[in-house]
Amino acid sequence: MPARPSSSPRRPVGTVTRGTTNPNRLRRMDRWIAAVQGPVLRRSADPVAVDLGYGAAPWTAVELLRRLRAAEPRTEVVGVEIEPARVAAALPYEEDGLSFVHGGFEIPLPGPADGRRPLLIRAANVLRQYDESEVAAVWTRLRARLAPDGLLIDGTCDEIGRRHVWIALGKEGPRTVTFATRLGSLDRPSDLAERLPKALIHRNVPGEPVHAFLRDFDRAWAAAAPYASLGARQRWIRAVGSLAADWPLAGPAAGGGRSRWRQGEVTVEWRALAPNSDETDAFRGT
Numbered sequence: 001m002p003a004r005p006s007s008s009p010r011r012p013v014g015t016v017t018r019g020t021t022n023p024n025r026l027r028r029m030d031r032w033i034a035a036v037q038g039p040v041l042r043r044s045a046d047p048v049a050v051d052l053g054y055g056a057a058p059w060t061a062v063e064l065l066r067r068l069r070a071a072e073p074r075t076e077v078v079g080v081e082i083e084p085a086r087v088a089a090a091l092p093y094e095e096d097g098l099s100f101v102h103g104g105f106e107i108p109l110p111g112p113a114d115g116r117r118p119l120l121i122r123a124a125n126v127l128r129q130y131d132e133s134e135v136a137a138v139w140t141r142l143r144a145r146l147a148p149d150g151l152l153i154d155g156t157c158d159e160i161g162r163r164h165v166w167i168a169l170g171k172e173g174p175r176t177v178t179f180a181t182r183l184g185s186l187d188r189p190s191d192l193a194e195r196l197p198k199a200l201i202h203r204n205v206p207g208e209p210v211h212a213f214l215r216d217f218d219r220a221w222a223a224a225a226p227y228a229s230l231g232a233r234q235r236w237i238r239a240v241g242s243l244a245a246d247w248p249l250a251g252p253a254a255g256g257g258r259s260r261w262r263q264g265e266v267t268v269e270w271r272a273l274a275p276n277s278d279e280t281d282a283f284r285g286t
């Protein structure tokens with residue numbers, strides 16, 4: 001296992017927040033990440049991924065390692081946590097390919113001092129506890145740490161992982177927004193609104209694109225009601241398919257397409273959901 005980062009004289013960047021987590025909570029996100037970033041991990045000479053803010057117990061990092069190793073067995077996962085006691089609690093769970101370090105948005109990584117760059121930074125249920133005004137600057141900082149083909153995931157989910165929404169960003173800026181749900185638990189797609197990441201949750205109001213998207217999704221879901229007799233999955237696939245007429249849905253290369261719809265997911269281009277009044281380049285992308 002590579003050497004730990006030498007202790008930095010500077011404080012980790014960020015703020016300690018609630019450490020709530022749960023086993024298997026992030027499985028939907030993990031599966032999507034493995035599908036999208038698996039080929040990138042396989043091509044890399046140094047396939048390293050970060051579980052940023054893994055919380056009071058290290059479950060999500062352990063599970064991320066398992067799921068990414070199924071895609072690329074050389075993958076290494078580093079759990080980065082700003083609360084020192086949570087790092088101490090995680091250390092007994094270190095194993096081949098899995099380490100835990102104390103740090104924040106600066107993303108310290110074990111290994112050579114010349115700096116490794118992660119192919120994935122996954123921040124799940126972390127930025128939701130920050131102010132909306134802080135998000136763009138955090139995105140910019142984290143994107144700058146990524147390897148050239150790296151992916152940043154800023155996502156949110158409920159306690160047991162039935163409902164997720166995550167934003168995927170590359171080094172160039174935000175790319176897509178994915179909505180993922182256990183279909184049997186859904187009354188209507190806008191149930192997912194309460195899990196929107198910080199950059200979008202306050203924009204779920206009339207006049208903002210994400211509000212229009214969820215309104216159209218609810219309408220498409222209602223129109224697809226006759227398919228409910230074939231199961232919620234068929235109803236979802238039908239509703240998502242009809243959304244494609246008006247909304248730019250991502251194709252398979254970006255984590256979309258019919259095979260992902262079958263999982264209870266839909267991935268939309270960020271440009272269609274970006275807030276209207278996004279003052280910053282980080283929200284617009286470049």
Ligand SMILES: C[S@@+](CC[C@H](N)C(=O)[O-])C[C@H]1O[C@@H](n2cnc3c(N)ncnc32)[C@H](O)[C@@H]1O
Binds near residue numbers: 020025060080125126
């Ligand atoms: C709600 S928990 C999320 C746990 C896990 N990711 C999950 O989704 O189940 C958020 C964790 O993020 C940590 N955190 C907040 N800001 C951070 C930062 N800047 N760097 C590293 N960890 C951070 C908090 O200390 C907390 O343990």
